[in-house]
Amino acid sequence: MKRWLFLVHRWLGIALCWLMALWFFSGVVMMYVGYPKLTQGERLRTLPVLLEACCQVPLVTVFDAVGEGGRIQSLRLTSIGGAPFYVATLPGQRYVTIDAGNGAVLKVVDAAQALRSAAPFAPGRALVYDGSLAEDAWTHSKALAGHRPLHRISDEAGWLYYVSSASGEVVRDVSPVERTWGWVGAWLHWIYPLRGGSIDFAWSDIVIYSSIASALLALCGILVGIMRWRRRAYANGLHTPYRSFLMRWHHWLGLVGGVFVLTWVLSGLFSMNPWRIFDSGAPALRQPPLLVKDFTGLTPAVALRQLGEAGQQSVELVWQPLAGELFALSFNARGGQRLIGWRQGGEVFSGHSVESLAAAGKAMLPEASVVDELLQENYDWHYFSRDEHTMSGHLERPLPVLRLRFDDPAGTWLYLDPASGRVVQRLDAHRRVQRILFVFLHSWDWRFLLEKRPLWDVLLITASLLGFLISLSGVVIGWRRLRHRSREKTRAV
Template sequence: MKRTLFLTHRWLGILLCLFMALWFLSGVVMMYVGYPKLTQQEHLQHLPGLTGNGCCITAQAALAALPPGNPPQGLRLTTTGSGPVYIVTLGKNRFAAVDARAGSVLPMVEEALALRSAAVFAPGQSLRYLGQIAEDAWTHSRALDGHRPLHVVEAGDERPTLLYISGSTGEVVRDASLTERRWNWVGAWLHWLYPLRGGSLDAWWTEIVIYLSVASNVLGAVGLWVGILRWRRRHYANGSHSPYRAPLARWHHWSGLVFGGLVVTWILSGLMSMNPWRIFDSGAVRPVRQLLQLSPSGLDSADQLACLQRNGFEASELSWTRLGDTGFILARNARGESHLQPETQCAPIASHDFPALEQAGAALLPGARVIGTTIQQAYDWHYYAREEHTMSGHQERPLPVLKMQFDDSAETWLYLDPRSGAVVQRSDRLGRVKRVLFALLHSWDWAPLLANRPLWDVLMVLGSLGGFIVSVSGVLLGWRRLMRRG
């Protein structure tokens, strides 16, 4: 039995320790430089202000311009290289753009429009059109599928940023700075095994990551067991508690004993991020999506903008929303501030009142009963924000929010933002288990640590360094073994 354990650990380690070393190295990079993304705040701060002068056709007219058979699910008024445009969200992650002045549906985006949109996003910078792509190293996100093909424009001379423009709407949907691109080659691109994406192995990427993680977990667990079996309370003949005479082997043994549990925990939690075999899919009913309905008596967009300006608010983007049976306009400016007003009148309000928000929230899960509501004023174990560069940093987590608990079989919790009426987080029982097995164990998302940096940084870096030493020493030992056999 012991010999089988030793041989399993030895031969598994020759290949897998290399992947583990890359995971620990790239994980430290990801602590400070994340995979490129365009956050809501970045999107807004690069938009010019909307004005009512010469703008716009009504929202009803914009929707009427769409071909039949395309029920709209969302509507925004924003700016691209075409000027003010209505962006319509359609089903199946599809989008359409309607010229807010001419009232016509914009065709697929061409090079000239992509360059004009890039100029809106990066005014005064030199621009160079690099072509059209389906996907590259910085655009693997499935959230971009509705915008493909993407146009790529390089902005700036000394430290150029890549701008990715939607082929459907003309909006800039991602930016990748030179710093992000350089660090990501040894960061997220390695950590998520993205060298396997986009080529002949793309269809099997998920399974490759899952089964490499499973095998690495087996390796780590077996290695920890072997290390414990080989440690003696009494000294060996060499005067050490470890039987190994070679310094490298002894380093591997001791570092494995100290960091082996952490290595196994980190690789296991990384596996959980992939939702292997869909173990966290609860089958819970999702909140009912409210259909986009516009009031026939609603103010047109120019009047809405004029109302906002009279109240000292320069909007960069308008979104049409609903709360129950009432339509609202949610305006946002370049600083990310929001302003809410009814669709039918110029009467700005700070936010939705909580009783109305609770009533609307209860209707989102009609087959379930509300068993608890809380006005949450501070972050807690399940609802918290992370830095923008992190995996979840693009998700807005405003405060206060209305937390609603339901009695459905999945034990669903909904968090509603009173400033927009939107559901900003949904979790169920299995999702909360994943929060522990992935977010807590992998990136140590624990409020006392996150609030006390650099303590979090020091512990994460030291743990990663320990895992790296275990892995690299394992690679070197395995390589020497192979060379001797050769």
């Protein structure tokens, strides 16, 4: 058994230590520069104020243009390339864009339209159309599936902008910093060199099984290291039997940092949700689609005027149903929100009552009962926000938030935002376990540490450096081993 531990550790190390070294190095880069994304704040800052005269097309005309029997999932009034448009989201990540001025459907997003769409993101800078593509190094996200193919635009400052061929909107921007550091950060960390080519279909399995093999390598290394350490010194006067400087340090570093290496690799594995182990099979929330009959009441022009009179300079309207009523959620360029009741005389208000929000949340899971209801004023273990550049940094986590705990078999928790009426997070028992096994163990996002920065930075960089040195020393040891075997074979011949 001991011999097998040594052999497994040796040959897995030769095969995988180089990959693990890249993981630790790129992980430190990702602490400060993440994979590119277009955040809500970045998008809203590019939008002009919506004027009353911008949207004379009746909403019934919008529904007729969309089709789908007048049933859509969401509807926004926004601006694309400085002009007002309605953007309807349909099931299956499909989009229909309608000109708010004349009711025409944007059927084709060509190069000229893509350049117009990107122009507000690069004021005063020359733009170049780089062509259409399915995906590239910065657009592997599943969230972009319904927008492909994408039009890529570049500007003279080195930014990239990706425009949806479905909606005509900019759906991703990439800064020069993200482009530079992304190659040695997220692109390496997630093994994205294997994405987009002939083996793209196997990328997920490659990552999963590489992680399993790396975890086995780390576990064997920990066991071998413990077995080779002696409380009483060896004949060489040390507690390690190795005479080579590099082997001694590999041994000592493994004893100190081996557990971190193991937990980090395992948590990376769990990020992939292998074999869907974190899927509970819970039913979808009951949220009815928008229907044209719900839009009787205000017109967009009147709503914009009343919002303006209340001090809200709207750059986007999103229609939001709640408990059988329809509301429009208004955003200004700084992300500030106000609500207006669509069938309630146009009342402008700042948020829903806890009672109405709780009733709406209960209706989303009618087969279960609420066992706990809490208006949460602060972030906690399960509900927290991260910096924009991090993997979950684009997710909105407003406060206060209403948390509803249900007694359904999946153990569902719903978090609803009083300011908008939206569900901002849904957790079940499986996802709460994943929060520990992946999110916490992988990025140490314990609120205490995140609020005590730079303590978090120092601890995570130190642990990553340990893992990097263990892996790098393993690479050198493995190379020497292979070179030695090659020389022995040469001599034998």
